[in-house]
Amino acid sequence: MPRFAHIFEAAADTLNxxxxxxxxxxxxxxxxxxxxxxxVSCICPDGSHLHGLSNIRSGLASQLEAAPVSIEPLDIRVYDSLGTVVYAIAEAHRPVDPAAVPTMVFTTYVMVHERGEWxxxxxxxxRxxxxAASQFAAKLRHGAGALH
Structure with missing residues (x-):
């Protein structure tokens, strides 16, 4: 029996x-x-607003080169409909320095299905x-789920 991929799983591939x-x-x-x-638009954790592809490219390049991070999703909520997927995610933005304290961030990603791709x-x-970050960490430690 053939297996069919769920269309919304590919949106998760884009997020990853x-x-x-x-x-x-x-x-x-x-x-x-x-x-x-x-x-397109991007509102960054520092509050900066980036609009348009060239502005997003230069803004993200500046931010990531100055302070590289890895993003760890801690709690993911997914809202999907035909052609659109919205992720509401509590994330830990971890600096390259392992001794540095991560920044806790709420992020919403809006993805659209365009020409067969998300x-x-x-x-x-x-931020x-x-x-809220303290409450979120406490709930995670006790397995009670997220606040957002």
Whole structure:
């Protein structure tokens, strides 16, 4: 009996490729994951707003080269519909220095299905307030799930 891939599983592949490109500071691969439209936007954890592909490329390149990180998803919520997948994820942004404290971030990824592939249309990341980060860490330690 043939196995059929679920269409939304491929969106997770795009998200994993994004995490890998960020960890490698591979801007070309990172930008290849975005939809080819100038309406794309990215709100970074530091509050900066990047609009359009060229602005996103230069902004992310500057940020990642200055402070490379790896992103560890801690809690993932997925909302999907035909042609669109939204991920709401609590993440730990870990600096290269293993002794450094990770930044806890809530990130929303909006992906659209375009020409047979899942592409990023928007990212909105914001740092968790310290109180929320502490509560989130405590809930994870006790297996009670996420706050967001």
């Amino acid at each position: 490729a994004y995490y890998q490109a960020v960890a490698e500071v591979n801007i070309d691969t990172l930008m290849g994951l975005w939809i080819d439209e100038e309406f 592409r990023i249309a928007h990212i909105h990341a914001s 968790m307030p310290d109180s």
